[in-house]
Amino acid sequence: MSSLSRLAAAELAAEQGTVTMLYGRLDRLREQAAQRLAGLLRESGGTPQARSHRDAATALYAERVARYDAVEPGLCFGRLDLRDGGHRHIGRIGIFDDEGDFEPLLVDWRAPAARPFYVATAAHPDGVAQRRHIRTRGRTVIGLDDEVLDLAAADATSLTGEAALLAALTAKRTGRMQDIVETIQAEQDRVIRAELGGVLVVQGGPGTGKTAVALHRAAYLLYTYREQLSARGVLIVGPNAAFLRYISQVLPSLAETGVLLATLGDLYPGITARRAEPAAAAEVKGRTLMTDVIAAAVRDRQRVPEDAIRIDVDPEVLLLRPDAVEAARNRARRSGRLHNLARAVFVDGVLDSLAEQVAERVGQDPFWDDPLGGDDALASPNLLDAADLADIRADLAAEPAVRAVFDELWPALTPEALLADLFASADALASAAPQLSAVDRELLLRDPAGGWAPADVPLLDEAAELLGEDDSAARARAAALHQASLEYAQGVLDITAGSMSFDLEDDPEAAVPNVANVMDADALAARHDTGERLGAAARAAADRRWAFGHVIVDEAQELSPMAWRLLMRRCPSRSMTVVGDLAQTAALSGPASWGDIFAPFVADRWRAAELTVSYRTPAEIMDVAARVLAGIDPSIVPPRPVRHSGVEPWDTTGRLDRLPGLVAELVSELDGGTFAVLAPAGLVPALSSALPGAAVGEQPDLERQVVLLTVAQAKGLEFDGVVVVDPDGIVGESPRGASDLYVALTRPTQRLGVFRPA
Ligand SMILES: Nc1ncnc2c1ncn2[C@@H]1O[C@H](COP(=O)(O)OP(=O)(O)OP(=O)(O)O)[C@@H](O)[C@H]1O
DSSP, X not given: OOHHHHHHHHHHHHHHHHHHHHHHHHHHHHHHHHHHXXXXXXXXXXXXXXXXXHHHHHHHHHHHHHHHHHTOTTSEEEEEEETTSOEEEEESSOEEOTTTTOOEEEEETTSGGGTHHHHOOSSSOTTXXXXXXXXXXXXXEEEEEEEEOSGGGTTSOSSSSHHXXXXXXHSOOOSSOOOOTTTOOHHHHHHHTSOSSSEEEEEEOTTSSHHHHHHHHHHHHHHHTHHHHHHHOEXXXXXXHHHHHHHTTSOHHHHHSSEEEEOGGGXXXXXXXXXXXXXXXXXXXXXXXXXXXXXXXXXXXXXXXXXXXXXEETTEEEEEOHHHHHHHHHHHHHTTOOHHHHHHHHHHHHHHHHHHHHHHHHSBOTTTTOTTOXXXXXXXXXXXXXXXXXXXXXXXXXXXXXXXXXXXXSOOOOHHHXXXXXXXXHHHHHHHOTTSOHHHHHHHOOOSTTOOOGGGHHHHHHHHHHHOOOOHHHHHHHHHHHHHHHHHHHHHHHHHHHHHHHHTTSOTTOOOOXXXXXXXXXXXXXXXXXXXXXXXXXXXXXXXTOOOSEXXXXXXXXXXXXXXXXXXXXXXXXOEEEEEOGGGOOSTTOOSSHHHHHHHHHTTOEEEEEEOEESSSOHHHHHHHHHHHHHHOXXXXXXXESOOOSOOOEEEEEOGGGHHHHHHHHHHHHTSSOEEEEEOGGGHHHHHHHOTTSBOSSSOOTTSSEEEEEHHHHTTOOEEEEEEEOHHHHHHTSTTHHHHHHHHHTOEEEEEEEEEEO
């Protein structure tokens, strides 16, 4: 053995020692959490508060056990040797020495001390002498890649940890996204660790790691701003359910705290909007002018009848005249309240008019003007006092016939009812949306049965804003809950204060830390509330008015102006990370520029970052995609690929029955991995019978070896091999067809074939 390889073996053995020690610590931590969990699961009974505390603690320890399990592969993946002689190991979580002085044994990749691992370069070494990537299989160290950061090596490459990066990029895909914590590149790190506040827009071509960066940013923010974010939660918006499944397990820390993964169709509580509709209909619904249409639709439901309405309230018939209704409507509108809350004002006004008629009839004093009438002479012409009038109003308000009139003239409306009625009636649409063309209105018209489409969700949200909810009952419930927390907290303080005086009898000077010393009942109650809020994500999902601490939007180019209004409502602090690629826009309502999106909400107060390197797609495939991109917009520079595959993509024309053979060839060539056949929606049924083994349908199983998808379904995903079928058909299917083709061509990590049916 040469002295060099002896040295390498010694290094490997030393790292193995560290890695083994770290796994030992991980095992102990997991064991402790599992024991606590088992103890909690054995307990039962107790007060409701005790039970809810126990549930929260159970969830906490269950999450911990899951987290320790999740960090098992690749627990420690790096080491920094510092110029001052020290060193630190970098890993998926932080681990401390619990016996000595609580020194960090393993630094969490999100901690500031880990940052140089990603950004130190020979030119800017940041105190680092050497960076080491530690490769492991199971718990065994199988290799070390060292980079010496001295100036002699400067400019050799702009990639950090190139060997480890290339190994990650050429690895076979599994149908689930993997984390990139071992090989985050400097331009990505800058985005991941950007400060929390404000709107950050990240533009990047296909495969530049936008999704990966967005998810790692969420994990970083939750780690760094835990206090601020865990109670309010972080919302991550993705394009479709398949995509959310694809990313859902990337980082264990995303599951552990308040992160809500959602599509636009999930963002209106109580509704899962999955109805399919023409892209042109979604485009109309996405226009900002829909706010005016919805406001007009609400006003149209506040009606004044053309003729007086006869209301039969046995034994008499009352007459409600249009001018009385109009006066009541004006009063209600002027009240400044939202529709459902202003209804009470309208009802009051109409009751005034009706009660007056009743009072006139029943309260008339037949002798009021009789000069000999005794006591009541010169009194009011009406015998009724205020209490009588109030009774009459109450009786009238309870009359079904009167209530039917209120419902007719100023109905209490849910957003769902308002929109369902609007879209079901050509007349209602003509009245509320005169600014839309007849063709556009026709696109909105539909049968109420069949559920909601994703583009309806921002409209429902807008309607909810305009209608207002009478939430006095919900608020009373919340106040009662808080009161219960407060009483519980006071009880805890009383008990601890009582035991404190007893405990300290022997030594009154002893400073025993006690909950009563550090917080009052209010603060403890708030803690308790937060404890119950452990699932901030679950609570947020059920509450339309939830304000998230941070919102992350992926494939942001697909969202319409109306969708942005909804998201801005969910994020009043405007702390957002928005990632996307304008060149990949499929939605007809997509923006021309990022400025167009944000100007109405934050003017020009948003920051931009760009990702320029394509990690997914090898150079040979990027060349093909770049030709399509030039046709979309010649000024856009395609992302720079980091590697060559050495294999040129193929492009062939033939009968459809040749396709299965070509796909099988690709599968055997790559020997494992994932494959997709991407086709225009119109061709999918025919291809589905030609490729019986392929996963297909609305929710295809992405972990199957071969899947058959439309381009829309493949958005954001990647596969080792891809066959794009009928590129001209893809281009012809939509006005944004060229962008769709660009998306399709940039899905593969290794091999691309283009098949043109003859
Ligand atoms: N620093 C990195 N180290 C290892 N792999 C990386 C790195 N950055 C990105 N990747 C990988 O590159 C692939 C593309 O990443 P990602 O899907 O996040 O790109 P994207 O910009 O969102 O693409 P698209 O616009 O096509 O949706 C993924 O497999 C991701 O894991």
